[in-house]
Amino acid sequence: MSKILFAPGHTACAGCGQSLAARMVIDASGPNTIIANNTGCLEVFSAKFPESAWEVPWIHSLFENAAAVASGVEAALKYLGKKDTINVIAQGGDGGTADIGLQALSGMLERGHDILYVCYDNEAYMNTGIQRSGLTPFDANTTTSPLGKQSSGNIRFKKPMPEIALAHGIPYVATASSGFPQDIQRKVKKAHSIKGPKYIQIHAACPLGWRHATQDAPGVAKLAVETGLYPLIEYENGKLVGVRKISQPKPVEEYLKAQGRFKHLLNNPEELKKIQEIADKNIEKYGLKAASPEVS
Numbered sequence: 001m002s003k004i005l006f007a008p009g010h011t012a013c014a015g016c017g018q019s020l021a022a023r024m025v026i027d028a029s030g031p032n033t034i035i036a037n038n039t040g041c042l043e044v045f046s047a048k049f050p051e052s053a054w055e056v057p058w059i060h061s062l063f064e065n066a067a068a069v070a071s072g073v074e075a076a077l078k079y080l081g082k083k084d085t086i087n088v089i090a091q092g093g094d095g096g097t098a099d100i101g102l103q104a105l106s107g108m109l110e111r112g113h114d115i116l117y118v119c120y121d122n123e124a125y126m127n128t129g130i131q132r133s134g135l136t137p138f139d140a141n142t143t144t145s146p147l148g149k150q151s152s153g154n155i156r157f158k159k160p161m162p163e164i165a166l167a168h169g170i171p172y173v174a175t176a177s178s179g180f181p182q183d184i185q186r187k188v189k190k191a192h193s194i195k196g197p198k199y200i201q202i203h204a205a206c207p208l209g210w211r212h213a214t215q216d217a218p219g220v221a222k223l224a225v226e227t228g229l230y231p232l233i234e235y236e237n238g239k240l241v242g243v244r245k246i247s248q249p250k251p252v253e254e255y256l257k258a259q260g261r262f263k264h265l266l267n268n269p270e271e272l273k274k275i276q277e278i279a280d281k282n283i284e285k286y287g288l289k290a291a292s293p294e295v296s
């Protein structure tokens, strides 16, 4: 058996999709990997001083700068002539990526560093108590997008991070999901085989913030994909080269009703319609419907 690179015994919540996804990422990357990690749940639960779950070199600096730290690591490895044998990963949560760390990420992408950036998208600032981020979905109830007379949760739509990454002209951009672990590994391996900046955004179920039972984490993450709300897509050199097809998209209610953060929408046909429209647009835009029914 190959060496475990992300050891058990860390303090993630039961059912945490981010811990599962992180394990998939480092397993697929192998021992010759250096990681820079933004502040956030993953950094906190995996590296409580004096312990660490990481069996590879791993650096935590600030909430916003994993991409900048990784850029320095990559430049040093190039100078030493070692870059070709060592993978560099920068990783962080949705807040650390799409909000506070966007500048550092954009610089990393624009400068052409040979780095894989992984965003673990649990759709809010979970580590500090479920505040809304730029990747929180429309109508989600968070502590800073609460229900009220004027709104039924988050009033904004998810920031189109994959498109923003693509706009930098980088060679590889993909989305993945903690509901499809093998797909995460395939995409990470592919990303490392390509030179230059790569961006993978992984939808990561969060029982605490999404308010569902711990054992439902894989099923809830899968439903996001199967409804069309979180399309799994893959771009190489700016071209869409792969999508996970969904032969019969499930109604968005199936995904929403599984989670406390969307509970308030179930008797609200007007809001449900708006969310169904988001899924329908994705299905259309990425051609998610399989040409023929999938055989199981």
Ligand SMILES: Cc1ncc(C[n+]2csc(CCOP(=O)(O)OP(=O)(O)O)c2C)c(N)n1
Pocket (backbone or CB within 6 Å): 018, 039, 040, 041, 042, 063, 092, 093, 094, 095, 096, 097, 120, 122, 124, 125, 126, 127, 128, 133
């Ligand atoms: C400059 C700065 N502002 C705020 C914080 C507090 N802080 C630490 S983690 C965090 C939220 C992280 O959210 P996200 O990046 O989505 O990761 P998650 O915890 O959800 O995995 C915040 C606000 C900080 N550490 N540094």
Ligand SMILES: [Mg+2]
Pocket (backbone or CB within 6 Å): 093, 094, 095, 120, 121, 122, 123, 124, 125, 126, 127
């Ligand atoms: Mg988050």
